[in-house]
Amino acid sequence: MGASLDDLVSMTVFARVVEANSFSGAAARLGLSKSAVSTRITALERRLGVQLLQRTTRRLSLTHEGARLYERCVHLLSVADEASDLLGHVGTIPEGTVRVAAPVGLSLHPLVSVLEKFAERYPRVQVELSVSDRQVDMLAEGFDVAMRLRPHPHERTLIERRLGTERTAICGAPSYFARRAPPQTPHDLTQHNCLRMKGSKWVFRGQGGPPILVPLSGTLVADDIAVVREAALEGMGLARLPRSLIDADLREGRLLTVLDAYVPDVFPITLVYPQRKHLPHRVRVFIDFVTEHFRKVFRGG
Known part of the structure; x- marks a missing residue:
């Protein structure tokens, strides 16, 4: 007996759970509640008479039967995505929601101005920005696109697009330097109050030698x-910040830089998105638009 329409829907939900490696991530991507996704998977397992997923409090893993089913669902998803993409091009007007994750530094400048231009060009696309x-x-949180201001370990499941390069500076307020010699x-820096991002390390360029990693406190x-x-x-201490974030502060004298000769020149700004054969039209135009505009801002993407 062939699969019913309900089976096909359940298999699609199952495949999205595997891709996201979570029920909540699949629910966000499908626009369903987490309980609806869980009910679908349970019903599919009951219908097939096998367990498809091993569930623990921290992760999901495929059973042998689940892996075999997912291999067959990949083609189903590809066809569904292609049809969805085709529908998204009807009338050549992208519409719908694009879920975007961005670091705070980029949300302050220049992402907001780029999103304003994007909204003017594509008024039917809603950007949901986290x-x-x-x-x-x-995948687990259901984002379509993420922008990254600092390098991260390579993720094989994501496609990475370089937007440009950014510079950083070690800086402090004049009021801080009135109390402490630069x-x-x-x-x-071991004698200074260093204001840091959680998990960050300040690596400096050695003068003709290896990179310098300084133990910091603050x-x-x-x-x-x-x-x-x-x-x-506020003059609390020294910070290492992206130049694009503090350009106005530097020009107007609110912050002053130090150790410029030791700070590495650049690091990449990237945009990442999941590997999918057919991206929804709204996601594709967002990626292309942001890439074009950021490369103009940062030059050399």
Whole structure:
């Protein structure tokens, strides 16, 4: 007996759970509740008479039967995505929601201006923006696109597109330097109050030698780059911040840089998205638009 329409729907839900490696991620991508996704998977397992997923409190894993079914569902998803993409091109007007994750630094500048231009070009596309300096799990959390301001370990399941390069600076407010002499070498930072992002390391370019990694201490460690910037502006200590975020502060003298000769020149700004043969039209135009505009801003993507 062939598969019913209900079976095909359940198999699609199952495949999305495998891709996202979570019920909540699949639910977000499908526009369903987590309980609806769980009910679908349970009903499919009952219908087939086998367990497809091993569930624990921390992760999901495929059973042998689940892996075999997923191999067959890949083609089904490809055809469904192609049909969805075709429908998305009807009238050549993209519409729908694009879920985007971005770090705080880019959300402050220049992402907002790019999104404004995108909304003017594609008024039927709604951008749902989540701003956080943590590294999101795109598949598990159901994001279409993520932008990254700092290098991250390579993720084989994601396609990476380079948008440009960014520079950083070690900086502090004039009020801070009125109390403390500016550092002359990276090693002098051990005597300063260093305001840091959670998990960050300050690596410096050695003068003709290997890179320099300095052990730092300070009274603030945050997961929001905007908080670190504000603390630096208030004269609390020294911070390492993206140039694009503090350009106006530097021009107007609210922040001053130090150790410029030791700070590595650039690091990449990237945009990542899941590997899919057929991206929805709204996601494709968003990726192309953001790539074009960021490369103009940062030059050299």
